[in-house]
Amino acid sequence: MKLEIPTGEFAGYIFDLDGTLVDTMPLHYRAWNQAMKAVGLTSELDEELFYSLGGVPTRDVAELIAKHYGLKIDAMAVFHHKESLFRSLQKDAKLIEPVVEFARRAALTHPVAIASGGPREIVRRSIEIAGLVSLFSIVITPEDVVNGKPAPDMFLLAAKRMGVPPEKCLVFEDAEPGMRAAEAAGMRWVRVPSRAPAKKKPAN
Template identity: 30%
Template sequence: MSRIDFMPQAVLFDMDGLMLDSERAIIDCWREAARELALEVDDRLWFDMIGMHEKDYVPMMLRTMTEQQVHALREACHVRYHRRIDAGMPLQPHVLDVLGDLQGRGVPRAVVTSTQRERAHLKLRTSRIASFFEIVITGSDVIEPKPAPEGYLKAAAALGVDPARCVVFEDSAFGVRAALAAGMTPIQVPDLIAPDADTRALGHRIATDLAEAYALLPRADAAMTA
């Protein structure tokens, strides 16, 4: 992969799946909730919902469930998931190294997530990475969630930087499309779902982990190996 050919004015991060190892946790919670309610749900649904805002995944659930079942399933899942959030979500590999180096270099940082505001801030606090970010844009702060570019454009505006000079770290295809639509440079670090042919055809960089992604930034490779 070619390195980024400009020094970014800011680096923007997705949260779930990219920094927090939370996708596995939420899938486990969906499964447990479905078993508790004696609902037979195709396991593929949970994976298809990864990276989606609830306004998009609820209609998917309604294709095979009643409104009452969807409501009960979401409530049962959220109770379980909140317990895990309170305990602190585990971090993905290299997150602290990358955030610490960016902070040390004075590069502005923001989170752009589809998670609703209260839960997003709680996740960042209990995982002890909230202090690394000047700006957090959540699903509560936008009208159109990813893959729309609104969240990323709001983050750039809040930081006072040019979207074209922003690098975005994302794990999902929705996030990559949002970053591209915002005119930013995304680097994808897939978590549970490998990029499909349509996603790869977008032509962006795809890394195996956050350290490899960060090494594509100017000076980052030297910083990570120093």
């Protein structure tokens, strides 16, 4: 994996978690697939749809998937079921080493933070399992703000807690909603290419 780091002087670094620091997105997909099938989904969950929602708060993801498939659900019940399924898979997650290595180097001289769309309990557990607790003392989740990604709230709060002006922050993200949130916050961003390219459908 090659990270395209923009030129310039940055005073703080903000990292998404899932798909950026830790390779959990395939595990989240498996959990969402099972949770949605339990409430009426009759096919495999569309991966393109799933990945397009990366970084969006988990509660909102349940509603957006249900709306896409025309399902009537109790979003909170699906949310809790999905997180229960994911917790059973969390231990299988691997670090995305190039990003973690960058974060470790950056933390020697600059403040660093995590801004994740996951629930605080799940985010904290992922950080603990990954051995990143000592690296990130600043962790922002949707519970800390009014609006999650793609709104800029989480990144702006992370910058405030780091004591760094937003325009001096560099964000690491793997999903479009997070990149839009970074831009809305006035921050530059690095795309983390953590997902394999979609398979092309064979020609007829």
